Each structure stands twice: as C-alpha cells, then as structure tokens.
Amino acid sequence: xxxxxxxxxxxxxxxxxxxxxxxxxxxxxxxxxxxxxxxxxxxxxxxxxxxxxxxxxxxxxxxxxxxxxxxxxxxxxxxxxxxxxxxxxxxxxxxxxxxxxxxxxxxxxxxxxxxxxxxxxxxxxxxxxxxxxxxxxxxxxxxxxxxxxxxxxxxxxxxxxxxxxxxxxxxxxxxxxxxxxxxxxxxxxxxxxxxxx
Amino acid sequence: xxxxxxxxxxxxxxxxxxxxxxxxxxxxxxxxxxxxxxxxxxxxxxxxxxxxxxxxxxxxxxxxxxxxxxxxxxxxxxxxxxxxxxxxxxxxxxxxxxxxxxxxxxxxxxxxxxxxxxxxxxxxxxxxxxxxxxxxxxxxxxxxxxxxxxxxxxxxxxxxxxxxxxxxxxxxxxxxxxxxxxxxxxxxxxxxxxxxxxxxxxxxx
Numbered sequence: 361x362x363x364x365x366x367x368x369x370x371x372x373x374x375x376x377x378x379x380x381x382x383x384x385x386x387x388x389x390x391x392x393x394x395x396x397x398x399x400x401x402x403x404x405x406x407x408x409x410x411x412x413x414x415x416x417x418x419x420x421x422x423x424x425x426x427x428x429x430x431x432x433x434x435x436x437x438x439x440x441x442x443x444x445x446x447x448x449x450x451x452x453x454x455x456x457x458x459x460x461x462x463x464x465x466x467x468x469x470x471x472x473x474x475x476x477x478x479x480x481x482x483x484x485x486x487x488x489x490x491x492x493x494x495x496x497x498x499x500x501x502x503x504x505x506x507x508x509x510x511x512x513x514x515x516x517x518x519x520x521x522x523x524x525x526x527x528x529x530x531x532x533x534x535x536x537x538x539x540x541x542x543x544x545x546x547x548x549x550x551x552x553x554x555x556x557x
Numbered sequence: 558x559x560x561x562x563x564x565x566x567x568x569x570x571x572x573x574x575x576x577x578x579x580x581x582x583x584x585x586x587x588x589x590x591x592x593x594x595x596x597x598x599x600x601x602x603x604x605x606x607x608x609x610x611x612x613x614x615x616x617x618x619x620x621x622x623x624x625x626x627x628x629x630x631x632x633x634x635x636x637x638x639x640x641x642x643x644x645x646x647x648x649x650x651x652x653x654x655x656x657x658x659x660x661x662x663x664x665x666x667x668x669x670x671x672x673x674x675x676x677x678x679x680x681x682x683x684x685x686x687x688x689x690x691x692x693x694x695x696x697x698x699x700x701x702x703x704x705x706x707x708x709x710x711x712x713x714x715x716x717x718x719x720x721x722x723x724x725x726x727x728x729x730x731x732x733x734x735x736x737x738x739x740x741x742x743x744x745x746x747x748x749x750x751x752x753x754x755x756x757x758x759x760x761x762x
C-alpha cells in the first residue's frame with residue numbers, strides 16, 4: 361500500500377503547497393505548523409481541493425483523475441463534520457455498511473447508535489466519525505488532528521482507539537498534527553510540511 | 558359569490574402558486590448560493606425586482622408576457638402570485654443554502670455520494686428550516702396579492718376574483734360591511750396559515 365504525490369502543487373490563499381512524497385507505512389504522520397497547509401493537503405488527496413498540477417496515486421490507482429466520490433478515501437476532518445440532522449446509526453451508514461458489526465464493536469459505539477450526534481461528547485464524536493469513514497470501505501484514512509479539542513484523559517483514550525483501528529483494519533492512515541509528541545505512540549513514518557515559499 | 562368561496566379560491570390559488578414555485582425557486586437559489594457563473598448578479602437583481610417595483614407595473618409587464626389564452630383566467634392569478642412571491646422564497650432559500658457548511662457536503666462526497674444524493678440528504682435537510690420560513694412568507698404574499706393580479710387576471714366573479722380584489726371591489730361599490738366581513742375572514746385565514754406553518758417547522762427541525 362503506497363500513496364505517492366508527484367510534483368503535487370496545491371494552490372492556497374497565500375502560497376502554493378508543493379509536496380512530493382511516498383508514504384507506505386500503516387501510519388504516516390504529517391507535521392507542520394498551523395498555516396503550513398496540512399488540511400489542504402488532506403483535502404487535495406480526498407479530491408476536495410483542485411490541484412494546480414501533479415499527480416496523486418495509491419498503488420496503481422491515479423486518485424487525482426477521480427472525483428471525490430470515487431476515490432474511496434475515508435476522511436475524518438478536525439471538526440468531525442458529523443451530519444447534525446442524522447442519528448449516529450444513519451451517520452455511520454451514510455457511505456456503506458462495510459464490516460459494520462466489527463467497526464461498531466472495536467470503537468465501542470453500539471450504545472450510541474440511536475442517539476443524535478449533536479448531544480455526543482467530544483471523544484464519542486471522534487469515534488463516530490472514524491466509524492463513518494471505516495464503513496465506507498476506504499483504501500486510505502485521513503485523520504486531521506484527531507485529538508484536537510479533547511482533554512488529556514480523553515486524548516489517551518481516543519489514541520487507544522486509533523491504535524486499535526490501525527491493528528484491526530487493514531487501512532493505512534495519514535495522521536495530521538502540529539504536535540510531534542502526540543503521535544509518538546502510533547506513527548511509523550513522518551512527513552514534515554515546511555520550507556514554505 | 559359567497560365570502561367562503563372567495564377565500565377558498567384564494568387559498569387554493571396561493572397554495573398552487575407556492576407549490577409550483579418551490580422546485581424552480583430552490584434550483585435557482587441553489588445556483589445563486591453555490592455557483593459562480595456569468596450573469597449571476599443580473600439574475601439576482603431580476604429576482605428581487607418584484608419586491609421593489611409597484612405590483613401594478615409587474616402586472617402590466619406580465620400582461621405583455623403571458624399568452625393570450627391565460628390572461629383573465631385562474632391561470633393568470635397563479636402566474637401573478639408566483640411572480641410576486643418568488644423573491645421571498647428564492648432569497649430565503651439562497652440564504653439557507655449559504656448557511657449550510659460546505660464541509661458536510663464535501664464529506665458526503667468522500668463517502669461516495671453523487672451530487673443529487675448530497676443535495677437531497679445533506680444540503681436540503683440542513684437548509685429546510687430557512688426554506689420553510691421563505692415558503693410561508695411567499696404563501697402569505699400570494700394570499701394578499703392585488704396589484705399584479707387585477708391587471709393580468711382581472712376581477713371576474715367566480716373565476717378570477719381573489720380576496721384582495723374582492724375587498725377592493727366591495728369598498729368601491731360602497732359595500733363597506735361586506736368588505737369588512739372579508740377582511741375578518743382574511744385575517745383568520747392568514748393567522749391560521751402562519752401559525753400552522755410555524756408549528757410544523759418547529760416539528761420538523
């Protein structure tokens with residue numbers, strides 16, 4: 361499983377983000393200070409942001425030739441973006457029901473299925489967003505600051521869930537964070553965004 | 558013609574006009590909210606025009622645009638009501654669509670949803686409350702429509718006479734008491750319509 365970005369140029373508000381990298385680990389951490397374009401890179405990989413040029417490939421598939429809906433990228437954005445008008449069950453099934461029982465068990469969200477998402481606690485929202493991404497049978501998971509907005513004991517707990525997802529599901533993850541310590545327990549490879557022009 | 562039949566006719570016409578207006582108004586509102594295209598500001602201005610022009614002027618324009626077979630029929634009543642209430646529905650729906658965080662739509666796409674599914678399962682439900690508000694206003698505007706209606710549909714008792722036209726007609730003829738009956742009935746209908754829709758909006762959100 362290898363994700364490659366070749367001569368990738370993503371136009372941002374104040375500069376062009378250029379990334380050429382090969383990522384082939386189960387968990388690749390993407391570091392960079394805020395404003396370095398980390399979220400924009402994930403958006404570009406997911407097909408939500410146009411490229412100026414370059415190519416994104418996953419194994420033999422040229423992702424950058426596909427629309428977002430055909431890329432099969434599971435995206436857990438920083439704000440989770442759970443659909444506020446749908447229940448937990450309808451949220452997680454939105455993209456499919458692949459491996460549902462197992463995902464629900466691993467992330468321990470079975471008791472939340474009938475609840476609305478707006479009443480969930482921060483850690484629960486992160487787990488539901490993870491489940492929604494996993495049920496769509498993604499070839500790659502994008503995690504944007506998955507521990508942001510959580511207090512310390514909760515951060516450890518959500519990190520344990522992320523490690524379980526890493527070990528139980530055969531889906532490589534790109535893990536974006538500004539905090540190097542945060543991913544010490546999970547990262548296997550590091551890409552640093554910097555050298556901003 | 559009885560008061561009840563005038564009111565029933567007006568309510569039916571306003572409901573029909575609003576229902577016919579909703580699909581094109583939502584489509585246009587969505588294009589205005591999400592799209593960037595040439596001529597957008599021209600269309601925006603055109604949509605707002607019935608708000609600021611004298612309704613009689615709009616009626617005169619409609620008289621030139623509407624086919625001959627339609628003028629002075631109940632269809633002309635519906636056309637006049639649709640035109641006059643369109644700004645309320647389009648503008649409310651546009652704001653409602655703009656207030657939907659595009660992130661939800663983007664994430665729906667990453668989950669494999671094609672555009673119609675994104676619209677009907679994410680955008681529309683999240684915008685529903687604002688749209689409902691606009692539809693109520695549009696319906697209320699249609700109920701009270703006078704200026705455009707009288708020019709393009711006239712005042713043919715039993716065929717095109719709406720509530721507002723009938724009130725005017727009775728006042729002109731010096732039948733003030735009969736006019737006041739209609740005013741009272743009109744107030745009750747408008748009150749009931751708005752109260753019901755407020756209630757249903759609260760239920761569905």
